[in-house]
Amino acid sequence: MTRAASRQKRQRGSIDELPSGALRVRVYAGIDPVTKRRHDLIEIIPAGPDAERRAEDARIRLLAEVQERRNPRTSATVNQLLDRYLALHDGGKTTLHTYRTYAEKHVRPFIGNVKVGALEADVVDSLYAELRRCRQHCNGRPFVEHRITGEHDCDQRCGPHQCKPLAAATIRQIHFLLSGAYNRAIKWRWVSRNPISQAEPPGSPSPDPDPPKSAEAAQLLREAWKDPDWGTLVWLAMTTGARRGELCALRWKHVDLTIGVLTLRRSIAQDGTETEEKDTKTHQRRHVTLDPDTISVLTDHWNRCEARAAELGVKLSNEAFVFSNVPDGSTHLLPSSVTQRYRRMAERIGIDTHLHNLRHYSATELIAAGVDIRTVAGRLGHSGGGTTTLRVYAAWIAEADQRAAAGLASRLPNRPTAQLDGIERVLAEPRAPYEQIAVELRSAILDGKYAAGELLPTIKQLAEIYQVATGTAHRALSLLTDWGLIDVSRGQRAIVRLSAPLATELVQPQTASETDQHPNDSDDAAKTAPRMWEIILRGPDGRRYPRRHAYADINQPDSFRGHMLAIARIEAPTETDDGDSWINNYELEIAEPGGNEPKLVLRW
Structure with missing residues (x-):
């Protein structure tokens, strides 16, 4: 036997005893793609009588993971995964800013240092539970929550901290952020599975738009019109339902006052102090028809802007922004400033609302006016042919549907009189052959042709007389039995129960006037x-x-x-x-x- 054949095959992986008595299992898993260093899978087995057996089982399991490429190929942490994922994120600037904010405040402090391959669904569920407890992640001890950081004079906005849960919609966005990062990690072969898919985020909250009431809308307009330029922006948001970024990006070249059409094709995105002009949220251009009052409001606004520019010796071009703080309209308003000014204005007059509710106001007023859903969706810029509009404004659509039903009912002809049923219907309008036979026999009994105790013709005789089947004749006699006019025993002929004078008190058909009378028209008559x-x-x-x-x-x-x-x-x-x-x-x-x-x- 050669030396090579006798040489034992080298064992992959190692088991080392630590000073504590525990066993450390180490298996080589390649080069870390992030750190470019050796990457080992390590598992510690506590000391015990069966520690060696469990350590060997762990070594075999880790080797199988490496062989089947199910092991994490890196020791990178969740922080490193988020850094790379957000650096490669191709979404809008606003979305990226939102994700970075969520990651810094709600993700990194809790699971940022966890290795991407060690994160489990139960840890993520615990994170979601913490977010539902307190959005400030307090330790439960009372403290004063200040309105701003740094030195300042406290006012009514500074006070004792009260735990408020993070909104369900925000937690869901954090879930989508982590899920997207892990899906990308799978493509990079950092990990072999996505633990976020096994975690359970909160359910999607039902849309609950809260538009201002008509009286509140009028009050907001009166307050805004103290500054005509600001009042024009509020008016346009109310009548067109445009988003704040779309209003900030609106240029005079997008406004056609001759035909009364507004074109919304751009939007301003803001990330802190940085802004970017980009496509609209749905990446669609839309044309919104303007009413005569809105055309007049925009015409007056154009005249004011043109006059201010002329005073400074500049010309107002079509490229100028409709809403700007400079006379030549070369710069746009900041979306955050517009939101802040509107909120302060509403607080000043005692109305609890925010700028986006003007968009809801426009939508609900259109629905209340009977405008079809596709048109409303088109003006608002909703994609999906009105699916989003139906989901968000379901309550107002139901109210409009009720009004439509009432309007339709007022145009319908009068409903037919109540139809007779049961015995009354048979006596008044006999339809089936057996009903006609029963009514004819009843008339014969009432007329005295058949006296009390007298036998009626047999079923076979009745079938021959009326040229019907014996089953039809049998059903006619059953009807007379139900009316109490005859008595039928098995194997015996039918016998008349009542004499004519007494039979006349039996089943009496209602007259037409009685059947037309509504049951509630006269309670005494009904009793x-x-x-x-x-x-x-x-x-x-x-x-x-x-x-x-x-x-x-x-x-x-x-x-x-x-x-x-x-x-x-x-x-x-x-x-x-x-x-x-x-x-x-x-x-x-x-x-x-x-x-x-x-x-x-x-x-x-």
Whole structure:
């Protein structure tokens, strides 16, 4: 055997014992792409009886991660990941400034020094919990929260600190920042997975626009018009719904006072003291039609700007900004200054609002006026064909829909009279063949053609007489049974229950005037109107006879007397006669159709 064959294969990775007795497992994982130094995967196994076995398991696991490229290839921290990610971020200046602010204040102090490969979802969830506790990340001890840092004279704006949670929308943006950074780290092969995807940020808050009321809008305009230039900006924000950056970037070449059209194509982004002119938020140019009052307001503003420029011997060009602090309009207003001035103006007159609410005011007023959603979305610059508009202004859209429904109802013709149903409908408008047969037989009983106790034709005979199927004839007899006019037993022919004078008190169809009357037109009439009841006859021995239906008025008990006489004579012919001396031996239970408990018990 050669020396090479006998030589043992070198073991990858090492296990070293530390002075504490713990074991350190080290596996080589290549060169760190950030520091350009050796990168090792290290895991410490606490001392114990099975420490050697667990250390060997850890070595094999780390080797498998390296072999399958599932290990983090760098010992870089979250701070280093954010530095590189934000340096390569291709978003707008405003977005980048926002991300940097969030990272400096809410991310780096907590997880900035954690290695990118060691960050787990539970740590991120703990970070979100801390952000929901206090946006200032206080330690729970009371302190005075000053309005500014450095030396200053305290006023009412300085006071005891009160913990306020960070807004859910802000926490979600921090989540998106971290998720984007880790997705980029996966592409760079710094890590093999994204732990942020397993963390749970707060749910997306429902849009809750709070536009100023009409009276507040009028008050804001009156206050703003003390400075006509400032009043023009507030007026334009209110009527066009333009964003503050779009108003600051507006130039006179974008305003066509002849045809009354405003073109919004640029916006001013601000990062601290630095500004940048860029595309609009949705990168779309839009044309907004101006009303006559707005055209007049802008015409007056142009005349003022032109007069100021002429006084200084300069010419106001079309490239000049519409809103500027210099006579020639060569510089634009700062978006933050516009927001601050509007907030101070609102506080001065006691209205709790901010500049962006003027955009909400424009949208809600358009919706209230009945303007379609696509047009509103176009004026506001919402993308998605109105999806954003529907989501943000759902409450106002619902109110406009209610007004539209009321307007439509006022133009509709009068609704048809109430349709009869049940027994009344069959008697007034028999439709099916079996209904027509039942109504015709009922008329024969009422006319006295069939006396009480007399047999009706058989089902087969009825089928031949009316040229229908036997099933149709059977359904007609079932209808007469429900009306209480006949009695049918299995294997027996139908027998008439009531004589003609008594039968006339049974099912009576309502007249057209009764059916047209609204149920609430007359409460007294509704209470005393006859209707269908279920009645049960109780004999002197306590026997209860089969349940029947009767059409009568419960407020007039005597309207049930004829029914009880007829039923007793049919059910107990040996105990009754043509007189009424026996009537006090019987009782009549009256119940709602389908009800079990009697509503009234009558005895004469």
